[in-house]
Amino acid sequence: MRGSGPAWQERLVDLAREAVTWRNRALLLFDRVAMPVAVCDVYGAVLLANPAMAAECGRTPGRLRGRDVLELFSPREATQVERIAEALRLRHRSRYQVSVRWRAPCGTERTGELTADPVSDTAEDTPALLVMLRVDPERAPSPAAPAEHARVTPTEARILSLLAAGATTTRASRETGLTTDGVTYHLRRLSSRWGASNRTELVARAYALGVLRPGVWPPEVFGGQA
Secondary structure: OOOHHHHHHHHHHHHHHHHHHHHHHHHHHHHHOOOOEEEEOOOOEEEEEOHHHHHHHOOOHHHHOOOEHHHHOEEOOHHHHHHHHHHHHOOOOOOEEEEEEEEOOOOOEEEEEEEEEEEOOOOOOOOEEEEEEEEOHHHOOOOOOOOHHHOOOHHHHHHHHHHHOOOOHHHHHHHHOOOHHHHHHHHHHHHHHHOOOOHHHHHHHHHHOOOEOOOOOOOOEOOOOO
């Protein structure tokens, strides 16, 4: 049919644009989730981690890429890992849970549970693992004030909490009463102070340094900031 070629090409372009739009939305949601979450390959290597997961390790999300999740969070029972490895080899798609312990950025030992769900487009595809971390309440971070080098001003704390919730510069300006240039100025100072190259890294550093409280939504700062 005449004209069918261009029409199909336009449709394919539209579908590609929609796919990019939904991918960006999914990544934005992934970053905003308060629970520590990561996507790993079938062998446990981290492909993607959200700021909350990175904060538990005292790193930025990008620095977790390629790391073995079971090196970051040590299994408390080796037999659990062996059973999961065998189940994945047989392409079973159950939900798997592993009791783990790890060293928090503040130096204390925490315990919790990793939950891994195999996910893929089809049953025949090699699955990736959607990994979520639940921190045991008795090992939850102490509400004590962060170390001196991680202290921020009330304005900086407010901007960071808004940024962690996904606010734009315009919204942060409206919420804080600053101009957009004022918000940008504070973000640049924080980025320079903590060596963050972008806003995602800045939020991850805020969690890792104890400025933002892990595991709560909407994001909030620890008490004692000055």
